[in-house]
Amino acid sequence: MIGEKEEKKEKGETEDVEELREVLSVVSKEVPALIKGIIASVFSEEAGRDMGRAAASFYKELKEAGMPEEVAVKMTEGYISTFTSLGEVMKRAISGEKGIKGKELEEEISRKIKEKLAEKRLQKKEEEEE
Structure with missing residues (x-):
């Protein structure tokens, strides 16, 4: 059940990253x-x-x-x-x-997005543990 929940969450985040x-x-x-x-x-x-x-x-x-x-x-x-x-x-x-050239800008934005997603995941995990 927890594994399924995590899988859905990761799939949603992956879809968000792809859409972005x-x-x-x-x-x-x-x-x-x-x-x-x-x-x-x-x-x-x-x-x-x-x-x-x-x-x-x-x-x-x-x-x-x-x-x-x-x-x-x-x-x-x-x-x-x-x-x-x-x-x-x-x-x-x-x-x-x-x-910053286009590719560098894209990489920087991608890095920032990944950081924010990781922060959100950590925050959600902490909230779920409480």
Whole structure:
């Protein structure tokens, strides 16, 4: 009876791990495509025009508010750099540069999941013994 219970529990946990692996596999394929789409939209011709209009409007508002020329220019440069640095971060994420690559990330997540499952098993076992 106890052996049967343990077997069912292990089977359920194995199924959970397999299901999670499938989900992570799909995510690892879909997320890069999503990021590539975002980058394409951020660096498109239309996005460039919109960014230029936004920067010009930002600068104009600063000047109309009485901001000195030098400060308005520096603030506008900072405003624009926010957009470009976001694009660079996304590019690095896709290329795997300066970060954990897909396989390493998958292994790390798998390791963490196994640790959590082991903790849960131990906790359940302790609760059952009480």
